[in-house]
Amino acid sequence: MNFQVTVLKILVSYPDGFAVMADLKRDMAILATSGSDWAERTRRLGSLVPDLDIFSQALIERMNGGWRITEKGRAVLEFMEARPSRPEPAKDPPEYSIPAAPLPVLAHSGRRGRRQRRRSDHVRRSANAS
Numbered sequence: 828m829n830f831q832v833t834v835l836k837i838l839v840s841y842p843d844g845f846a847v848m849a850d851l852k853r854d855m856a857i858l859a860t861s862g863s864d865w866a867e868r869t870r871r872l873g874s875l876v877p878d879l880d881i882f883s884q885a886l887i888e889r890m891n892g893g894w895r896i897t898e899k900g901r902a903v904l905e906f907m908e909a910r911p912s913r914p915e916p917a918k919d920p921p922e923y924s925i926p927a928a929p930l931p932v933l934a935h936s937g938r939r940g941r942r943q944r945r946r947s948d949h950v951r952r953s954a955n956a957s
Contacts (some may be wrong), residue, residue, distance in 0.1 A: 829866075829873035831881045833858055835896060835904045836869075839888060844896035851894060872907040879903070 835855045838844050846865070858865050873879060883886045886900030896904075 829879075830855075831874045831879050831903075832869040832907070833865075834881055834894070835886065837902055837931035838894060838896035839901060839904055842899070845890070845893055846895075847891075847893035875907045876903060 833855060834851070837851060837858075838846055841850070860889075877930045879886075881900065884899070886896055886903055887896050
């Protein structure tokens with residue numbers, strides 16, 4: 828779990844971005860024990876800003892027995908959570924490109940297809956047994 832990303836995520840969830848230390852510790856404990864999904868998510872977000880340091884970069888400030896996220900901290904968190912935009916398609920495709928053939932459509936798909944396959948398997952087994 829990336830501690831610094833977690834702190835930013837917790838603080839942004841509080842009114843005015845401020846939480847006292849007891850609340851921060853409680854929320855950290857909940858997230859730390861919530862499973863691997865949270866740890867993977869914070870690791871992925873943290874990898875987008877490898878030199879992240881919430882204290883020296885003034886992303887949070889200490890005040891009145893707690894911490895508050897700054898506007899700069901909110902901006903960094905928004906950057907980390909922004910979904911990557913889709914790459915633009917090539918304007919001039921290479922001349923050697925070959926159009927892709929359409930994928931074959933399976934005759935038996937979904938629940939109905941499974942039933943039909945089971946029936947046909949049953950008929951084949953019955954025919955082989957006699």
